[in-house]
Amino acid sequence: MSHLTTAHVLDVAVRQLRAGSGEKIVFLHGASGLPQWNPFFEALTQNYDVMVPEHPGFGASVAPKTLRNIADMAMYYLDYLDAHGEGGVHLIGHSLGGWIAAEIACRNSSRIKSLTLMAPAGVRVKGVSIGDNFIWSIEETIQNLVVDQALAEAMLSRVPTEEEADLLIANRFMATKLGWEPRWLNPALENWLHRIKLPTQIIWGDTDRLFPAAYGERWRMLIANSKLTILERCGHLPHVEYPLVTAQTIISFLNGAAK
Amino acid sequence: MKFACFTLMPYRPLDMAERNKHRSAWVMLPNSLYDPQKGADEYDSYINQLVYAEKLGFDIIAVNEHHQTAYGMMPAPNLIASALIQRTTTCKIAVLGRALPLVNNPMTIAEEFAMLDTLSRGRLIAGFVRGIGTEYHAMGINPAFSHERYLEAHDMIVQAWTRPGPFEFEGEHYNNRYVNLWPRPYQTPHPPIWVPSQGSSETIRWAAAPEHKYPFLVTFAAQDLVVRYLNMYRDQAKEFGYEASGEQLGWAAPIYVAETEERARAEAKAGAESLFNDYLYNPWEMLLPPGYMSVSSMKATIKMRKALGSRPRTHTIDSLMESGTVIVGTPKTVREQIAKVRDQTGVDNLVSMLQFGVMSDELALRNMELFASEVMPHLR
Numbered sequence: 001m002s003h004l005t006t007a008h009v010l011d012v013a014v015r016q017l018r019a020g021s022g023e024k025i026v027f028l029h030g031a032s033g034l035p036q037w038n039p040f041f042e043a044l045t046q047n048y049d050v051m052v053p054e055h056p057g058f059g060a061s062v063a064p065k066t067l068r069n070i071a072d073m074a075m076y077y078l079d080y081l082d083a084h085g086e087g088g089v090h091l092i093g094h095s096l097g098g099w100i101a102a103e104i105a106c107r108n109s110s111r112i113k114s115l116t117l118m119a120p121a122g123v124r125v126k127g128v129s130i131g132d133n134f135i136w137s138i139e140e141t142i143q144n145l146v147v148d149q150a151l152a153e154a155m156l157s158r159v160p161t162e163e164e165a166d167l168l169i170a171n172r173f174m175a176t177k178l179g180w181e182p183r184w185l186n187p188a189l190e191n192w193l194h195r196i197k198l199p200t201q202i203i204w205g206d207t208d209r210l211f212p213a214a215y216g217e218r219w220r221m222l223i224a225n226s227k228l229t230i231l232e233r234c235g236h237l238p239h240v241e242y243p244l245v246t247a248q249t250i251i252s253f254l255n256g257a258a259k
Numbered sequence: 260m261k262f263a264c265f266t267l268m269p270y271r272p273l274d275m276a277e278r279n280k281h282r283s284a285w286v287m288l289p290n291s292l293y294d295p296q297k298g299a300d301e302y303d304s305y306i307n308q309l310v311y312a313e314k315l316g317f318d319i320i321a322v323n324e325h326h327q328t329a330y331g332m333m334p335a336p337n338l339i340a341s342a343l344i345q346r347t348t349t350c351k352i353a354v355l356g357r358a359l360p361l362v363n364n365p366m367t368i369a370e371e372f373a374m375l376d377t378l379s380r381g382r383l384i385a386g387f388v389r390g391i392g393t394e395y396h397a398m399g400i401n402p403a404f405s406h407e408r409y410l411e412a413h414d415m416i417v418q419a420w421t422r423p424g425p426f427e428f429e430g431e432h433y434n435n436r437y438v439n440l441w442p443r444p445y446q447t448p449h450p451p452i453w454v455p456s457q458g459s460s461e462t463i464r465w466a467a468a469p470e471h472k473y474p475f476l477v478t479f480a481a482q483d484l485v486v487r488y489l490n491m492y493r494d495q496a497k498e499f500g501y502e503a504s505g506e507q508l509g510w511a512a513p514i515y516v517a518e519t520e521e522r523a524r525a526e527a528k529a530g531a532e533s534l535f536n537d538y539l540y541n542p543w544e545m546l547l548p549p550g551y552m553s554v555s556s557m558k559a560t561i562k563m564r565k566a567l568g569s570r571p572r573t574h575t576i577d578s579l580m581e582s583g584t585v586i587v588g589t590p591k592t593v594r595e596q597i598a599k600v601r602d603q604t605g606v607d608n609l610v611s612m613l614q615f616g617v618m619s620d621e622l623a624l625r626n627m628e629l630f631a632s633e634v635m636p637h638l639r
Contacts, residue, residue: 135287135396135544169557172549177403180395180548 002037002045007053009080014061017052020045023113024089027052028077028097030237031133031175033167034059040243044250051084055100057174059167070122070178070186074103085111090254092116094239095211096175099184106192115200116250117219119211119236121184123193125218130184131210134176144209146235184211193222200226201253203246205234227253260601260638263319263353263610264312264627265511267331268305268339269538271617272297278329283541285328285393293329301332302339304620308613308627309343313350315631319384321353321610323455326361326390326397330538337371344379352379355455355476355511355610356386359416360408361398365433368412369419369440376445383450386476387413392546403550406461408432420449455511458488459556467495467503476509476610479539482583482600485510489604505607510600513585513615516593516629526626527587528576530618535574535584538616542571585615590633597638609638 002019017037025048029035034054044050056076057063067076077100081089091112093101098120105115133141142152160168200223204216213230220228229249231238238246273284274292281288309320322339325331333339336354343352352375357368376383389409395402411430415438418428424439444450454466455476466473477488489508496503513534515527552560579585586596600606613630614623 134548137542137544165561166554166558169549169561170554173403173554173557176401176549180401180403180550181399183399 002041002050002052007051007080007084009056009083010064010076012056012061012064012076014056015054015059017041018050020048020050022048024048024085024087025050026081026085026089026091028091028093028100029055029058030095030097031171031179033171035239038240038243040239040247043244043247047251048090048254051089053080053084055097055174057177058171060170063174068177070099070103073100073178074107077104078108081111088113090114090116092118092250093120094118095236096121096179096184098122099186099189102189102193102196103186105196105198106189109196109198112198114254115196115198116203116253117200118203118238118246119205119208119216120202120219121179121211122186122189123215123218123222124182124185124187125212125214128212128214130212130215132183133210134180144235145237146241147205147207147233148241151241190218190222193219194224196223199253201250202226202228203238203249204228204230205236205238205241206230206232207234208236210236260597260606261318261506261608262316262635262638263321263351263608264309264315264317265321265323265353265355265610265612266305266308266614267323267325267612268301268333269534269616270298270301270329270332271619272301273329273537273617275533275537278537283393283545284330284538285325285541285545286396287545288327288329290327298332305332305614306339306342306346308620308623310346311624312627312631313347315627316635317350317631319351319353319610320347321355321384323355323386324358324388324390326394328393328397328538337375340375340383341378344375344382347382349382351382351384353384353453353610354386355384355453356388358388358390358394359412360389360405361394361400362412364435365412365415366419366435366438366440369416372416372450373420373440373442373444376450377442379445381445381450383444383446384453385450386453386455387416387473388455389551391541392548392551393541395548395551396545401550402548404432405551406553410465417449417452420444453509455509458484458491459552460491461553461556463488463491464495467492467499467507469499469501472496472503472507474507474509474608476511476608478511479513479584482596485512485583485600486603489600489606493605503605505601505605508604508606509608509610510604510606511610511612513612514593514630515585515587515613515626516590516634517626518589518629520588520592523587523589524576524580526622527585527618530614530616530622531576531579531585531587532574533616535579535616536572540572590629593630594634594637597634601638 002017007016098117099122322336324336425437428435453474456462466475517523613626
């Protein structure tokens with residue numbers, strides 16, 4: 001069980017899921033918005049104080065006009081860490097959230113103890129095209145994001161309430177601001193990833209149809225001493241498709257290299 | 260009323276069986292389906308039609324911009340406008356319009372329009388649009404900033420046309436240390452600006468504002484919506500404290516005229532159905548990318564669509580005629596339909612699309628001639 005709380009940064013109030021106790025984990029979500037609390041998060045709470053803030057502009061929060069791109073989001077989260085990261089945090093980011101996490105860590109990692117990037121956006125492997133989640137229909141998107149098509153069907157069969165549907169529109173709007181062009185990419189980011197000296201683990205599904213697994217190898221090369229873990233028969237949502245395996249992969253890393 | 264002859268320049272030799280294997284005739288339709296020889300023939304046909312329109316007495320000939328699509332072969336409408344200027348002498352040439360947010364420096368649009376205005380000695384009408392959602396997929400421009408870029412590009416272009424240069428333009432999306440147009444526009448203060456739109460209330464309010472008073476052109480809508488949007492403009496003008504003139508209102512529609520109702524319906528059928536079902540249709544994700552509309556407009560649009568329960572690509576000539584999206588009939592019934600909308604709204608500009616979809620040159624020319632001789636004079 002998580003508590004729905006509110007985090008205030010820069011005059012923006014965003015929703016934040018929080019549970020557990022111990023060292024702090026901050027999980028930065030992907031483009032589809034504040035995640036469902038599931039066994040992945042539950043497993044992490046056994047030993048950690050897990051905070052899952054909603055990005056400003058997502059959900060019902062109104063992003064200030066000053067938050068227009070990924071660099072702005074990184075600066076926003078540096079303020080967030082000043083406000084909520086006392087004592088340092090283990091930073092985990094998925095997809096869009098992974099990109100933001102890497103941008104933060106390049107700028108200032110003084111409040112970050114370790115970095116876990118799950119299929120992050122932000123870097124390109126020339127010649128290896130990524131999927132186009134902006135042109136895919138909702139059905140195609142879900143089918144392409146997970147390998148297990150029974151899971152895809154279950155996800156699609158759940159009809160969102162009107163309120164949830166409204167939030168999804170807002171999420172897509174904000175994700176578009178951040179990732180449309182260049183598509184899910186900051187061309188300069190790879191020039192600065194050498195600044196990340198944190199214990200870093202990169203997690204990728206071997207059958208990610210949005211960001212192919214070749215991108216994982218690229219990230220491993222760009223961040224010195226980082227560790228790449230490839231999950232088999234897994235798509236773009238490791239924490240949804242394999243919640244316990246993914247949580248265990250992160251916990252082992254935090255107990256080992258990141259200690 | 261004033262009459263424009265407008266064409267989208269659709270690529271008619273399209274293999275429809277192949278087209279139907281793809282989600283849209285836009286962006287994702289492989290250009291291996293395009294034949295350059297046939298494309299050249301298409302340009303000849305359409306340019307000849309527009310040049311002929313001047314001889315038939317149309318006040319305006321008009322083109323527009325779309326990208327990566329068989330729906331219209333004019334990614335650069337100013338090139339066509341330039342060719343039309345050389346082959347005509349008196350009619351206005353309307354570019355309806357250039358999609359402002361798609362360029363990274365609107366100076367190029369200010370410059371090109373100034374050149375066309377000069378080349379034509381003041382015959383240019385400059386349309387300012389955002390482009391439909393697909394253009395943002397085609398051109399890689401972020402739809403979430405489409406509105407902001409449109410407004411800012413507009414400011415930059417109008418200033419470039421009217422303020423003595425050089426001056427500096429300082430914007431959010433566009434910045435230019437030196438704005439100093441050579442040549443300046445031929446018309447004073449600048450060519451008329453028209454705003455074609457599908458009827459968003461934000462656009463209508465902006466176009467009607469006293470500092471703009473830009474003619475607003477409703478494109479491709481059912482007749483009740485045409486009436487509603489044009490009267491929204493009138494109401495906005497009243498709110499701003501003035502009465503909108505008919506010249507500030509325009510309506511663009513496919514029109515087909517023949518000697519009998521049956522013949523008109525039969526001859527317009529393939530053109531109208533292919534236009535709406537095969538060329539124009541786009542799935543939701545392509546037509547309305549996130550941010551293209553405000554979140555609140557998007558929510559309203561989704562709700563309206565759900566309520567209508569519309570199934571894609573099922574338009575028929577009868578459903579299109581019934582809603583008044585296309586105007587098809589004898590000269591008498593076509594005159595009556597147009598007069599009805601004119602009487603309900605005071606609209607003064609009719610942008611007639613007399614070739615549409617797969618319609619042949621032969622039918623298009625006959626349609627133009629009949630429209631010019633039997634419809635236009637009665638509504639002037």
